[in-house]
Amino acid sequence: EVQLVESGGGLVQPGGSLRLSCAASGFTFSSHYMHWVRQAPGKGLVWVSRINGDGSATSYADSVKGRFTISRDNAKNTLYLQMNSLRAEDTAVYYCARGMGITTVYTDYWGQGTLVTVSS
Amino acid sequence: QSALTQPRSVSGSPGQSVTISCTGTSSDVGGYNYVSWYQQHPGKAPKLMIYGVSERPSGVPDRFSGSKSGNTASLTISGLQAEDEADYYCCSYAGTYILVFGGGTKLTVL
Numbered sequence: 001e002v003q004l005v006e007s008g009g010g011l012v013q014p015g016g017s018l019r020l021s022c023a024a025s026g027f028t029f030s031s032h033y034m035h036w037v038r039q040a041p042g043k044g045l046v047w048v049s050r051i052n053g054d055g056s057a058t059s060y061a062d063s064v065k066g067r068f069t070i071s072r073d074n075a076k077n078t079l080y081l082q083m084n085s086l087r088a089e090d091t092a093v094y095y096c097a098r099g100m101g102i103t104t105v106y107t108d109y110w111g112q113g114t115l116v117t118v119s120s
Numbered sequence: 121q122s123a124l125t126q127p128r129s130v131s132g133s134p135g136q137s138v139t140i141s142c143t144g145t146s147s148d149v150g151g152y153n154y155v156s157w158y159q160q161h162p163g164k165a166p167k168l169m170i171y172g173v174s175e176r177p178s179g180v181p182d183r184f185s186g187s188k189s190g191n192t193a194s195l196t197i198s199g200l201q202a203e204d205e206a207d208y209y210c211c212s213y214a215g216t217y218i219l220v221f222g223g224g225t226k227l228t229v230l
Contacts, residue, residue, distance in 0.1 A: 035219075037166075044123070044224035045158070045166060045209050050217065059217035062121050095165060100177075105154040105213045108177065110165035 002026040002109045004096050009114030016086050016118070022079040022096030022111055030054065030074040033099030035107055036081050038092035038116075048094070049081065050104060064090075086118045124149065124210055124222035131228040137198040140225045142210030143191060148220055150191035154213035157186060157195045160224075161206045169208075170195060197227070205229040 008020040022034070036048040049060045049070040058070050069082040079096050093115050097107035125143040132138040142149065142157075149155060155173045158166040168177050170186035173193065183199045193212070197204055210222040 037221075044207075045160075045211075045221045046123075047211070047219040047221055050219070057217070061218065097166075100168070100171065104217060105219065106156050106168065106171040108168050110167075112165055 002098065004098065004109060004111035006094060006096050006111045006114035009094065009116045011117045011119065012086055013120050014087060014118055017082070017084045018086065018116060020081040020083065020094055020096075020114060020116070022081075024077045024079065024096075024098070027098070029072075029077040031102075033104045034070075034072060034079045035097045035099060036070060036079075037095045037097055037107075037110075038090075039095070039113070040089075040092040043092075046092075050099070051079070052104070083116070086116075088118050090116060091118045092116060121214065121218060121220055124212060124220055126208075126210060126222040126225045128223070129226045129228065131230055132197075132200045133230045134200050134202065136200050137196060138200060138227065140195045140197075140208050140210075140227070142193040142195070142212075142222045144193075144212055144214075144220070145191055148212040148214040149188065149193050149210075151215070152213045153188070155186065155188055155193040156211045157184075157193075158209045158211065159204075159206045160209065166209065200229050202229050 093113040098109040100106040100108035157170040174186040
């Protein structure tokens with residue numbers, strides 16, 4: 001059974017940093033693109049970032065480019081999102097999601113999310 | 121990277137059909153056949169319902185169908201059931217390995 005479990009969320013002050021993790025199990029982690037998607041309270045889904053299977057290619061939404069870094073450790077079956085220079089508008093539930101098949105454009109399994117709150 | 125445009129809400133009675141639109145531009149929806157749709161119940165993670173404009177993943181009822189014309193994609197749910205009440209999001213590839221979601225549509229089953 002495919003499982004994705006996010007962790008690392010919490011309360012952080014504006015300008016601070018946080019690293020999210022997503023522990024994956026039930027599939028060959030290194031064979032799939034992985035994504036981060038966020039959802040502000042009461043708002044819609046917003047794609048944040050994606051990474052390819054071996055970690056050599058990444059892409060980001062303009063809103064986080066230069067502040068967030070996606071990475072993965074295939075030996076640990078874990079996806080990461082390093083978030084720096086956090087702003088109030090980064091407050092959201094952050095989901096990790098598995099890329100479907102060999103594609104980078106669809107996601108077929110999602111974790112339950114971890115809440116990040118940026119506030120003083 | 122502007123969000124795709126969806127109606128904020130739609131509604132229908134059990135057994136009826138509803139269609140949710142998703143309007144983008146030639147740089148996203150209109151430029152690629154990489155449109156997907158997600159269903160999200162309150163407090164739950166999104167679930168993939170449609171990919172590749174009109175393909176259904178295994179386990180998704182054939183009451184759910186997708187289509188696209190020009191810069192607008194559509195999700196149609198026929199034979200509405202109470203459990204279909206949820207938020208629905210479209211998503212499109214927008215080039216240079218970027219994805220963009222729609223703002224979401226709340227479906228109410230009357």
